[in-house]
Amino acid sequence: MKMNVNRINELVAGKIVHDPGGDHRYSCAFASDLMSDVLRLSAGEGTVLITGLATVQAVRTAEISGISCVIIGRNKKVTDDMVELAQENGIALIASASTLFELSGRLYENGLKPVS
């Protein structure tokens, strides 16, 4: 199952804070507040990062890892510098009030896979 940013946003009842456009499709997701763990993944393109870490480093870590969609959960405020960095690097940013557990569950039950 592959889905685009709009479909992901719909499933997590989120708000798209930045959409770089294009037709990126995502097949798997990884949830973590620890960026060190994100940097150890072998996946990049096609992976969604789900995190409660609302800092510019979450977006930077995604960019370095080749991840182009980040969901910020737990109703954390997405800051202007996060949006700016996402814009510079073509990264989609979605904000949601849900917990990481719920975000992960919604995406998993609709076909996104864990990062292998």
Add this chain to the structure above:
Amino acid sequence: MQLKYDIQGGNFTDAGKASSDVKRVLKQLNIDPALIRKIAIALYEAEVNVVAHACKGVMLVNFDKERIAVLIEDEGPGIPDINKAMEEGFSTASEQVRQMGFGAGMGLPNIRKNTDEMTLNSTPGVGTALSFVVRF
């Protein structure tokens, strides 16, 4: 070709800018994307280490058709026990660093994992020099 970047200790807002810039240059050179990803991750882990632990540092990046060689030198507390620092899970990071999503003691092992050669030298109270090579 050589690139040089100054890294400021404690500045988490800019942490990763140098690594992103090198990544951009490597993309323009049409290097294999999988290799670029490995190099970018190693650079970023090293850059975050300087920001997290040192007063300031310099990143020197040299590359030719065959390889990229990176040297990151910092002025800071240094590492008293390098073998211990290379163990997964060992960290001396502050609470602030952990709140930024780092400091889990996985940076140095991850640099080793993503590079072909890695050398770490440190003088406690003076600073640390980390170098690594990735062959194209």
